[in-house]
Amino acid sequence: MDTLKIGNVSLTWLSGGVTNLDGGAMFGVVPKSLWSKKYPANEKNQIELPTDPILVQFDGKNILIESGLGNGKLTEKQLRNYGVTKESELDVSLQSIGLDSTKIDYVLMTHLHFDHACGLTKPGNGEFVSVFPNAKIITSKIEWDEMRQPNIRSKNTYWKENWEAIESQVETFEENWSFGPIRMIHTGGHSNGHSIVIIEDGGEMAIHMADIMATHAHQNVLWVMAYDDYPMDSIAAKAKWQPFAVEKQAWFTFYHDAFYRAVKWGPDGQMMESVKRSK
Numbered sequence: 001m002d003t004l005k006i007g008n009v010s011l012t013w014l015s016g017g018v019t020n021l022d023g024g025a026m027f028g029v030v031p032k033s034l035w036s037k038k039y040p041a042n043e044k045n046q047i048e049l050p051t052d053p054i055l056v057q058f059d060g061k062n063i064l065i066e067s068g069l070g071n072g073k074l075t076e077k078q079l080r081n082y083g084v085t086k087e088s089e090l091d092v093s094l095q096s097i098g099l100d101s102t103k104i105d106y107v108l109m110t111h112l113h114f115d116h117a118c119g120l121t122k123p124g125n126g127e128f129v130s131v132f133p134n135a136k137i138i139t140s141k142i143e144w145d146e147m148r149q150p151n152i153r154s155k156n157t158y159w160k161e162n163w164e165a166i167e168s169q170v171e172t173f174e175e176n177w178s179f180g181p182i183r184m185i186h187t188g189g190h191s192n193g194h195s196i197v198i199i200e201d202g203g204e205m206a207i208h209m210a211d212i213m214a215t216h217a218h219q220n221v222l223w224v225m226a227y228d229d230y231p232m233d234s235i236a237a238k239a240k241w242q243p244f245a246v247e248k249q250a251w252f253t254f255y256h257d258a259f260y261r262a263v264k265w266g267p268d269g270q271m272m273e274s275v276k277r278s279k
Helices: 023-027 032-038 076-081 090-096 114-120 141-148 164-169 231-247
Strands: 003-006 009-013 018-022 046-050 054-058 061-065 106-108 121-124 127-130 136-140 170-173 176-179 182-186 195-201 204-208 251-253 260-265 271-276
Touching: 003 195, 003 204, 003 251, 009 195, 018 023, 023 032, 023 046, 114 121, 121 164, 127 164, 136 141, 136 164, 136 182, 141 170, 164 170, 204 231
Parallel strands: 061 106, 106 136, 136 170, 204 251
Antiparallel strands: 003 009, 009 054, 018 046, 054 061, 121 127, 176 182, 182 195, 195 204, 251 260, 260 271
16 A cells, blocks of 8 residues: 655555546636646546545554545446446455554544545445444534535535434534644635645645645646535635645645645646555
8 A cells, every 4th residue: 555654644545446537527617638638538538536545643543534435335326427446445455454444533524525425434234334433523514514404516415324324423623623743724615614634743744635636637726626616715725725835845645646645846836756656
C-alpha cells in the first residue's frame, strides 16, 4: 500500500473502491481540450476516480479520512451509472496491516456524499449496521444537518442508509475541529458543509482539500466541478488554502486521484515531489 510520513504521523491509503464518472461533470465549465491533457477520459468520456480512504496513525490512534464506497450497498443500476469497477476492499486493507474496523478510533468525513459515506455502514441481518462501531465520526454540523434533511438536489447523494445506523457515533463542529496534529476546517463549496483536513507534525504539513481539489488536475483555482453546490465558495476556498499550503511546502493528498496519492507544488505551480498511486 502507498504511504507517506508527516513528521511522526503516518498516512496509508486503503482500497475503498473505484468509480468512473463523467469527465465534463468533474471539470465543470473547463473545456475537454484542456482538462483531458491532464486527466484522460475513456471512450464514454468517463474518468477513473478511486475512493480510497487515508489511514492516519499517531500515538497509537487509528484515524480514517473518508470511508470508501462500501460493499454490497449499490444496486446494479447504481453500479452501472457510477461506473463502479471495484467496490471497497477496506477490510482486506486493514487486515494486511494488522488492524480491523473495530480498531478505528475516528472517521473524519469531509462531507457525506454517497461516494465518501457508503463505507460507514454495511448490510447486516436485514438492516444496516456501523462498519466502525468504536469510532467517533466527525463532520461539520451543516453537513450532518443536510445529510438528514437533504434538499431537492442533494437527496440524490445523502442517503438514510448511510447515516441512520451511525447517528449515535457522530460528533459535529461549527468551524473547526482538532485532535493532536489534525485539524478539520469548514470551507463549504462542494457541499454547504464541506471541510478540509490539515495535518502538521515535526515541521511538516499535509493538506487534504477533499472534493474542492479532487485530483491533481484540479490544481487551477478556477477548475471546479459541475457537482459543486456552491462553486464560488469552492474557488474562494482554493484561493485561500492553496497558497497557504504551497508556502508551507505542504503535501496535497487525494481521495479520488487515479495517478497520485500526494503531490507537492512549488510557488511557480510546478510539481516538485509526488507519491504515485500504485495499481
